[in-house]
Amino acid sequence: MPREVIFTKVFLISQPISAKRKANMKEYNFSGIEKKWQEYWETNKTFKTEDDFSNPNKYYILDMFPYPSGAGLHVGHPEGYTATDIIARYKRMKGFNVLHPMGWDAFGLPAEQYAIQTGTHPAVTTNKNCDTFRRQIKELGLSYDWDREINTTDPGYFRWTQWIFIKLYSTWYDHKSDRGRDISELPIPLDVLKAGDEARRKYIDSKRLAYYDDAQIWYCPSCRIVCANEEVLTDGSHEKCGNRVVRRNLKQWMLRIPQYAERLLTGLDKLDWSEGLKEMQRNWIGRSTGAEVDFKVDGHKEIITVYTTRPDTLFGATYMVLSPEHPLVGTITSPEQAKQVEEYISAASVKSDLDRTDLAKDKTGVFTGTYAINPVTGKRIPVWVADYVLMGYGTGAIMAVPAHDERDFEFAQKFGIDIVCILSPAVADPEQKKRIIAGRECWSGDGIYINSSNSELKITLDGLNVEEGIATITRWIESKNIGIHRVNYKLRDWLFSRQRYWGEPFPVIHWEDGRITLLDEKELPLTLPELEVFEPGDNGESPLSNATDWLWVTDSEGRRGKRETNTMPQWAGSCWYYLRFIDPKNESEIFNKVLEKYWMPVDLYIGGAEHAVLHLLYARFWHKVLFDLGIVSTDEPFMKLFNQGMILAFAYQTETGARVSSDQITEKDGRFYITGTDEEVRQIVAKMSKSLKNVVNPDDVVKNYGADTLRLFEMFLGPLEATKPWDEKGIRGPHNFLARAYRLIANRENITEGEEDPEILRVLHKIIKKVTEDIEGLRFNTAISAMMIFLNTALKKEKITLNTAGNFIKLLSPFAPHLGEELWQLTGHHDTITYEPWPVAEEQYLNEELFECPVSVNGKMRFKIDIPVNLPKEEVIKTVLADERAQKWIGTATPKVIVVPNRIVNIVV
């Protein structure tokens, strides 16, 4: 069919023209266009991903799936989603087989709290919210394959979450081969075997990656739920609700993530993540090297083992500290001091409930009345109990070296304990040096040891520096059998249960004889029972304890058992969802192995920085376990990860601090007032939140400007990684750009046949190159500005060829897909633009003959001169110096001329 005919046809079915518009001028009717193409995509399943192994170029691009809150999407969501969508569409046009799925992280507290208040089942709320989210996301024109949608609350999904839990339970970490292995392969030491079945079971349980045990945990009385350490903020409040948490001892499920600490740490090296993000994970894992050293206790047979990163300062250890929870405290405390110590311990346990940070500033402690022996000096040193030493790290006991540790220094000063300097500091200031050596100032840096030898024990560090000192003393300690080189991690066991209804039930039965069994894989999923009341029990018991029919089980021998009433934390479902997208409907296995091998790893993962540590660390941990068990084929799940910046919004506060929503604000001369009053309010930029009344809903933006504009605007706002304020003032820019693009291309009199204008060709190929590179580098803001430059040029010329238009439409379509499709159709195509080949920049159009060369004198740009590209340096110098404008600055001097080819010329006078 000749092109002319198609053209006419297409133009006939176009939108009606507003009477007010110029007679035949077609204008940008975004809402009609967007509705039309969303329907087209849905009907034609345009973005359905085939598991097409014949295409070896696969691209798995993933968003952090959202928790579908009742508030719906806010404008922060589309930022990351648009970014991934642009890449997904771009990669499709580049011929990649693209996997780009979406789903719902739908277990969580808000739906359950709503259930407590209203009696509405959380599943009902959740489904409703998912529907809203799905509608909103579809209205943004995001190219997800909706056939792969998953929901963590779906039994068809969480049966596999439970399945992974069973795997964790039946895995131990073999440090010899540095991998997780099936528990059946765990070697049992002879003495354990001899001690009988009970001991054997205990031993095995002590090695499982998932275990059930008494744990000192944080409990939030307001939510009636336990919290993982990382869910408690530094001011002692619960991250979710802001209320204060308290310490409790409760039996809980824990995961031994520290077993994987080393691999989680070294695995970071090969990932294409930002250094900052990797650093955060490294800090969280918190690896340190040092030594464990044994101290004899005077008059007792017990030994106190301490962990120190500075064994080299052993000569300066003048006291010791046990944490209040240390098991030896009771044993070694002298009768005279017993009462005081007891009081201190009980005070310390309450103190942690009050305020950890404020009170932490002032060090407290109490003497046990007992002395330990410093193994190198032989001196008796007092043993104290103080809460600045934590039971959860190292051995819960330290040797204190006040001269060379700030905390110990502070403590020793307060309680009048000896401060012995054993290191002549590497400082220039002689006064400071004097103070340090006299023990009046603390020094934790490098230096040369003094007072650090004991000839009887054949040990001396004197004259060495810190690095040598640590190596020497560690060797000595090991040779004397009083200590050992040791690596420690801050990373703790992961508290993995919550006293909640709306989470994955544990496939666990607690039998009346105290034993624990897990369900068989075949019995999964273990679904939640129907409940009338969702209130948790008073003692922090899960609402599931009320579901008596569900709760009690009896085995074939008549033994009674009770199901686990805790549920898994929200992290569980999000720890592995990226794997289920690969094969979301598989009922017989977690996913097909061949498919997993094809699609994994995730090539690009984009999400908010708030998940920099927890989600990403937890998911990597599970993934490594699954890898060790041969379930997945890669050691790391996410090859490249990118954190989008947060979108902030203006918020308004009255003098008294009350929040006023932005629709009640009037701006006058740069000041802000509550509309209709004189009351001035303060404008602040803050994270969008309900309490600040500054949440912007994308629905309004879509209605007023269209989804394509919203997409473009969010990408044009600034670099993806930057934190940026949402200010709708700027939205006209991208909107006008799209309207102008439409006006140029949709009005056929602007589209010509034949030769293209050379300037347009030059700009076109320049931006093909620029847009391509910028998409690859996630620099969408500059890609958009390049397209704007092209359009400005084209509009000046008023005409472009069909071929040029086609190339431009292709470049535009990942950013503004609805308009892309519409223009593609209007220029005579029948099929979706989704799989059209991406344009290629042709070198011949990129090279220009003349270069407008800036000439600077003494580093200051003075004038520009046209110089042929690649002109030899001598010629350039000659040309430039011949220019009278150069002469003006040079005068009679003989200038030095620096030529940077095709860049700049600098004349130095």
Place this chain on the structure above:
RNA sequence: GCCCGGAUGGUGGAAUGGUAGACACGAAGGACUUAAAAUCCUUUGGCCAUAGCGGCUGUGGGGGUUCAAGUCCCCCUCCGGGUACCA
């Protein structure tokens, strides 16, 4: 305190050590219009000069390296994120 980012016009931002302010918003002026909206054109870092050409200054502050610094180095201030007695 420590670790990691960041600071560029009225605003969002751009700039492989090589023309600072691309692109856009906003503002001002003009065209079209009975008028407004929309659209189009012009100007737009500051200061000085101006018929026109032009000059000085300028990327949080202070030093330095370089022919040349927003960019590299040192010191400081402020803002954001992470972390918090981890021995």
